[in-house]
Amino acid sequence: MLVWSRAGRILAWTAAALVFAIVYGLPIGVIALASFSGQWNDVLPSHLTLVHYANALRGDSAEQAQVSIVTGFAASAAALICGSWAALALRNLARLPKRALDVLFFVPSAVPSVSVGLALLVAFSQPPVLLNGTRAIVLIAHFVLISAFTYGNVSAGLARLPPEYEQVAESLGARPFYRLRRVILPLVAPYLIAAFSLSFALSMGELGATVMIYPPGWVTLPVGIFSLSDRGSIFDASALTMILAISTLIVLVGLSRISSKASVR
Amino acid sequence: MATPVPSHLLRSDIATAGEARSALSTAAAPSLADRRVRGIGFKDVTVAYGGLVVLDALTLEVRSGEIVALIGPSGSGKTTALRAVAGFVRPTRGRITIGDRDVTNIAPYARNIGMVVQNYALFPHMRAEENVAFGLRARGASQAVLRERVAESLRLVGMEAYAKRYPRELSGGQQQRVAIARALAIRPQVLLLDEPLSALDAQIRRSMLDELAKLHRELPSLTVLYVTHDQTEALTLADHIGIMRDGKLIAFGASRSLYRHPPNRFSAEFLGRANLLPVTSVQPIGRGLAEVRFGEAVLAATNPHGLPQGADCLLCVRPHDLRLRQGEGGHNALAGIVESVQWQGEANSIVLDVEGHRLRLTCAPLGEPPEPGTPLALAFDPHVVTLVPETSGD
Numbered sequence: 001m002l003v004w005s006r007a008g009r010i011l012a013w014t015a016a017a018l019v020f021a022i023v024y025g026l027p028i029g030v031i032a033l034a035s036f037s038g039q040w041n042d043v044l045p046s047h048l049t050l051v052h053y054a055n056a057l058r059g060d061s062a063e064q065a066q067v068s069i070v071t072g073f074a075a076s077a078a079a080l081i082c083g084s085w086a087a088l089a090l091r092n093l094a095r096l097p098k099r100a101l102d103v104l105f106f107v108p109s110a111v112p113s114v115s116v117g118l119a120l121l122v123a124f125s126q127p128p129v130l131l132n133g134t135r136a137i138v139l140i141a142h143f144v145l146i147s148a149f150t151y152g153n154v155s156a157g158l159a160r161l162p163p164e165y166e167q168v169a170e171s172l173g174a175r176p177f178y179r180l181r182r183v184i185l186p187l188v189a190p191y192l193i194a195a196f197s198l199s200f201a202l203s204m205g206e207l208g209a210t211v212m213i214y215p216p217g218w219v220t221l222p223v224g225i226f227s228l229s230d231r232g233s234i235f236d237a238s239a240l241t242m243i244l245a246i247s248t249l250i251v252l253v254g255l256s257r258i259s260s261k262a263s264v265r
Numbered sequence: 266m267a268t269p270v271p272s273h274l275l276r277s278d279i280a281t282a283g284e285a286r287s288a289l290s291t292a293a294a295p296s297l298a299d300r301r302v303r304g305i306g307f308k309d310v311t312v313a314y315g316g317l318v319v320l321d322a323l324t325l326e327v328r329s330g331e332i333v334a335l336i337g338p339s340g341s342g343k344t345t346a347l348r349a350v351a352g353f354v355r356p357t358r359g360r361i362t363i364g365d366r367d368v369t370n371i372a373p374y375a376r377n378i379g380m381v382v383q384n385y386a387l388f389p390h391m392r393a394e395e396n397v398a399f400g401l402r403a404r405g406a407s408q409a410v411l412r413e414r415v416a417e418s419l420r421l422v423g424m425e426a427y428a429k430r431y432p433r434e435l436s437g438g439q440q441q442r443v444a445i446a447r448a449l450a451i452r453p454q455v456l457l458l459d460e461p462l463s464a465l466d467a468q469i470r471r472s473m474l475d476e477l478a479k480l481h482r483e484l485p486s487l488t489v490l491y492v493t494h495d496q497t498e499a500l501t502l503a504d505h506i507g508i509m510r511d512g513k514l515i516a517f518g519a520s521r522s523l524y525r526h527p528p529n530r531f532s533a534e535f536l537g538r539a540n541l542l543p544v545t546s547v548q549p550i551g552r553g554l555a556e557v558r559f560g561e562a563v564l565a566a567t568n569p570h571g572l573p574q575g576a577d578c579l580l581c582v583r584p585h586d587l588r589l590r591q592g593e594g595g596h597n598a599l600a601g602i603v604e605s606v607q608w609q610g611e612a613n614s615i616v617l618d619v620e621g622h623r624l625r626l627t628c629a630p631l632g633e634p635p636e637p638g639t640p641l642a643l644a645f646d647p648h649v650v651t652l653v654p655e656t657s658g659d
């Protein structure tokens with residue numbers, strides 16, 4: 001504890017709670033409230049109702065939630081596999097080439113997502129590779145945007161792994177694949193799960209690139225929210241936002257429970 | 266190399282009853298017959314990191330069933346030598362053999378080596394017994410062999426009761442034992458130990474040292490390369506000791522003879538903190554002794570390295586070989602002035618000034634320790650002091 005006096009501690013906690021409430025609590029609270037409101041002309045809304053949630057479940061929104069979750073899982077799984085593979089393959093590289101490749105991997109996440117969407121649109125709307133208007137292009141966009149984070153996360157985990165574990169395993173007669181399966185992957189499991197969680201959360205919220213490339217019939221929740229609010233249906237959009245936030249949260253909480261189980265061992 | 270490897274009896278290699286009982290022929294481990302003569306050979310092994318030579322033309326033989334300790338200050342290349350045997354560094358020159366197999370270009374997992382590293386590196390996500398079973402599983406041993414060997418290895422290090430614990434639930438000494446059991450479970454041809462006791466506190470280190478000696482009595486055919494910077498560990502355990510300095514092996518010999526007759530200044534100082542006095546050799550006087558001149562005094566000492574007449578050399582006197590004398594004169598007598606006296610429990614340590622040179626003497630606790638400034642007469646037995654060439658070893 002940095003603050004020793006009791007009064008000081010109370011003051012510090014109050015200040016922190018206040019900042020937290022304004023920065024995080026207020027926007028979320030307003031949206032939550034909006035998702036239940038029938039009318040909002042005063043400071044507080046009136047005519048509280050569940051009709052927006054009913055709309056959400058009746059309309060396309062249920063399907064949009066499903067699309068988002070499927071896209072998130074598929075893109076995150078692909079990014080996890082490729083990012084881990086790259087991290088494993090490149091970890092013993094000399095410093096300079098490794099630095100160069102690290103930078104290269106992080107380029108997609110440094111470029112605005114709208115630019116990535118536009119780039120994919122331009123690149124794949126001509127033969128020989130014609131992906132324009134397919135679901136694959138959405139997956140590719142998400143993969144491109146999140147794979148840098150999985151690579152970075154797994155690389156960090158591998159860098160923290162003392163080389164002795166693998167060397168002892170090897171001296172005991174374990175071949176490369178056995179070492180990977182029984183020693184390396186279990187030891188970096190918390191990093192793999194963290195990488196997957198981060199990717200999934202990013203993918204669930206992705207709008208910039210998706211809105212440029214999504215085909216009819218493959219609308220993600222953020223795109224749905226965007227078009228609802230564009231049409232002025234703010235309350236319906238709010239209900240959808242709550243659904244997006246809660247479904248993302250449920251998946252992340254589930255993953256973090258697996259992760260803490262993995263790291264306790 | 267300074268001393269020739271003394272010839273010594275080859276061990277008969279009869280397995281103990283315990284080993285014979287549990288000798289199960291599986292593809293996972295070499296059969297008993299395979300384990301007979303397994304030494305380690307370094308021939309001209311050179312290792313360089315980016316052009317910087319850290320192991321310089323090491324030639325050394327660890328005979329089957331022997332414990333050889335490599336000692337030397339930090340950075341002298343001991344770990345590098347050990348890692349070269351394990352296969353984690355590739356020599357730029359030279360060959361490494363295990364038994365009669367040249368392993369220089371063989372992958373580490375195919376070398377059949379037991380290795381214990383300084384921080385143990387027990388797999389944190391596996392219980393003690395799973396750690397011990399790891400090598401056998403990796404080699405596809407059957408369940409029956411697995412159970413038997415894991416139990417046997419844990420018993421050997423006295424850790425049966427802790428089989429179900431995770432590494433973080435074990436003390437440093439217990440983790441150490443599990444690490445040794447894990448290395449032994451695969452019945453390695455050679456066991457490599459890199460400063461295995463340095464992470465333990467003094468008392469546990471003492472008892473682990475006894476345990477290691479006991480372990481080797483129970484597994485007399487196990488060849489051990491033991492790296493340490495601690496001379497006590499080396500002298501207690503090893504049959505032969507090699508002394509490393511700046512990537513070079515500057516002395517090698519049977520532990521006792523290396524201690525008694527160090528071949529150069531560095532090994533005299535590193536192994537046993539010797540007193541070294543500059544002397545000039547005068548003449549041989551028979552029975553391996555030579556007369557030397559130290560200032561005005563004429564002293565007698567053993568001359569195992571055959572230093573010629575007139576050579577400038579060092580007289581090596583161990584602190585506990587110096588005796589306090591009553592009166593003046595006599596053979597092998599030195600006169601010194603007390604500089605300081607330390608009481609160390611079971612011994613007294615006295616530092617004296619002898620004609621401008623500092624000498625340290627240890628003796629049984631004195632009833633009335635001398636005051637600093639007191640003149641004292643010293644003497645030593647010519648058979649326990651040695652003439653050492655005035656070279657640092659390179």
Ligand SMILES: Nc1ncnc2c1ncn2[C@@H]1O[C@H](COP(=O)(O)OP(=O)(O)O)[C@@H](O)[C@H]1O
Nearest residue numbers: 314319337338339340341342343344345346509
């Ligand atoms: N991977 C490495 N890269 C570069 N230099 C190294 C590496 N490993 C060891 N060295 C150098 O080699 C020398 C010997 O190291 P080491 O064998 O670990 O010494 P010791 O075990 O005797 O303390 C040291 O100077 C050390 O800095």
Ligand SMILES: [Mg+2]
Nearest residue numbers: 343344345460
């Ligand atoms: Mg070392």
